[in-house]
Amino acid sequence: MKIVIIGNGIAATSAATKIREFDASCEITMLSDENTPFYSRPRLLDYLAGKVSFEQITIKSEQWYNKLNIELVSGAKVFSITPQENKIITSKGDISYDALLVASGASAATPPFFRPDLKNVFRLRTKEDADRIIAAAQHVRTAAIIGGGLLGIETGFALTSRGLTTTVIEIADRLLPKQLDAESSLLLKASLEEKGLRFLTGKQAAALDADREGLCITCTDATVLRADIIVVSAGIRPNVGFLEGSGVNVGRGIIVDEKLRTNIGNIYAAGDCAEFRSTLYGIWPAAKEQGEIAGAIIAGQDAVYNGSIMSAKLKVVGIEVASIGDIAVGLGTRTESQREGSSFRKLFYENGRLKGAILIGDTSDYFKLQKEIALPAPRQSA
Numbered sequence: 288m289k290i291v292i293i294g295n296g297i298a299a300t301s302a303a304t305k306i307r308e309f310d311a312s313c314e315i316t317m318l319s320d321e322n323t324p325f326y327s328r329p330r331l332l333d334y335l336a337g338k339v340s341f342e343q344i345t346i347k348s349e350q351w352y353n354k355l356n357i358e359l360v361s362g363a364k365v366f367s368i369t370p371q372e373n374k375i376i377t378s379k380g381d382i383s384y385d386a387l388l389v390a391s392g393a394s395a396a397t398p399p400f401f402r403p404d405l406k407n408v409f410r411l412r413t414k415e416d417a418d419r420i421i422a423a424a425q426h427v428r429t430a431a432i433i434g435g436g437l438l439g440i441e442t443g444f445a446l447t448s449r450g451l452t453t454t455v456i457e458i459a460d461r462l463l464p465k466q467l468d469a470e471s472s473l474l475l476k477a478s479l480e481e482k483g484l485r486f487l488t489g490k491q492a493a494a495l496d497a498d499r500e501g502l503c504i505t506c507t508d509a510t511v512l513r514a515d516i517i518v519v520s521a522g523i524r525p526n527v528g529f530l531e532g533s534g535v536n537v538g539r540g541i542i543v544d545e546k547l548r549t550n551i552g553n554i555y556a557a558g559d560c561a562e563f564r565s566t567l568y569g570i571w572p573a574a575k576e577q578g579e580i581a582g583a584i585i586a587g588q589d590a591v592y593n594g595s596i597m598s599a600k601l602k603v604v605g606i607e608v609a610s611i612g613d614i615a616v617g618l619g620t621r622t623e624s625q626r627e628g629s630s631f632r633k634l635f636y637e638n639g640r641l642k643g644a645i646l647i648g649d650t651s652d653y654f655k656l657q658k659e660i661a662l663p664a665p666r667q668s669a
């Protein structure tokens with residue numbers, strides 16, 4: 288049996304590990320268009336801030352692939368697949384498979400105003416992107432980040448750590464509206480401002496230009512912000528372009544069922560490229576969980592994926608912020624808030640059960656609450 292995995296990220300490597308755990312003899316080939324070993328994408332921010340070397344964020348060495356008898360083909364870009372022939376067309380030739388796992392992740396989104404032609408305008412997803420930003424940051428004084436989500440804030444903080452005066456532009460009127468309520472969002476903004484980050488909230492970037500003085504961002508309300516470098520952090524898009532015309536069902540991501548199967552029997556998908564029950568998770572723990580389950584299933588085990596808990600933790604030194612589960616407040620939602628010094632904690636309950644939590648200052652209960660939120664709902668009595 289020949290199993291091919293498109294990708295070499297957390298979903299792909301978790302799947303490969305599981306497959307090998309249950310099947311010592313199958314052939315496993317992993318394809319990646321990056322030229323690096325498997326590294327921690329979240330820790331690219333530490334790398335960008337200059338706190339760690341690339342070796343320190345590398346997770347799997349060449350020996351790991353050798354030991355598990357996995358062939359890793361780096362620098363191999365997949366152009367298309369033809370399921371009728373079980374064939375993948377790549378920049379390094381055609382490859383056939385018996386079972387295929389697509390774990391191709393996502394790319395940073397490009398909003399309409401994005402100008403890749405402009406010097407010093409970047410996005411951040413890969414080591415290559417981080418290297419380009421680091422090279423540019425060495426010669427400039429100011430930066431602007433378009434997008435005040437978790438990644439935008441963390442990127443801004445990394446550039447502040449490099450000595451750049453950095454402003455984050457956010458379309459919403461407060462930070463992290465999906466992860467925090469209004470009260471905790473204000474607390475976070477104040478802490479980040481103390482660390483030197485600047486914010487323009489309620490502003491929508493509309494155009495990027497360059498003149499003799501550098502780059503400038505024009506917002507829809509005519510606000511203009513000048514900066515030496517710009518990082519656009521406007522969400523992610525699943526890497527699914529190579530599936531066009533293949534017959535694999537794609538919505539926003541590759542549509543999978545609870546067996547991580549696509550509509551084509553021997554093709555599976557996991558991680559940031561996969562869409563499960565209309566959800567694109569876009570987070571590391573979900574990609575890992577999906578990869579492990581897909582791997583077990585491909586290796587013939589009986590497993591089921593039931594979704595992951597959305598969770599996020601801000602990686603900014605000295606600022607502990609975490610958001611877990613569902614923090615939407617509906618008619619039946621009960622909340623409990625607790626403030627102690629600079630720590631703030633808000634729990635969200637529905638039908639007598641914890642469904643979400645926000646932690647600021649003290650996030651030591653992060654994993655405990657994640658487990659509690661993941662517990663199945665109590666049975667309703669008849």
Ligand SMILES: Cc1cc2nc3c(=O)[nH]c(=O)nc-3n(C[C@H](O)[C@H](O)[C@H](O)COP(=O)(O)OP(=O)(O)OC[C@H]3O[C@@H](n4cnc5c(N)ncnc54)[C@H](O)[C@@H]3O)c2cc1C
Nearest residue numbers: 294295296297298320328329365391392558559569570571
């Ligand atoms: C800077 C940064 C910080 C982050 N911080 C956090 C965090 O704190 N917490 C969190 O939960 N999540 C975080 N994330 C998100 C997290 O990294 C992703 O959810 C996770 O990496 C997804 O894993 P994946 O294996 O699905 O995809 P990826 O890691 O994107 O891997 C995809 C793989 O597919 C390969 N590939 C793609 N297209 C092709 C093709 N056509 N041909 C061949 N190979 C291809 C790529 O080379 C890569 O090996 C962060 C992301 C970034 C960029």
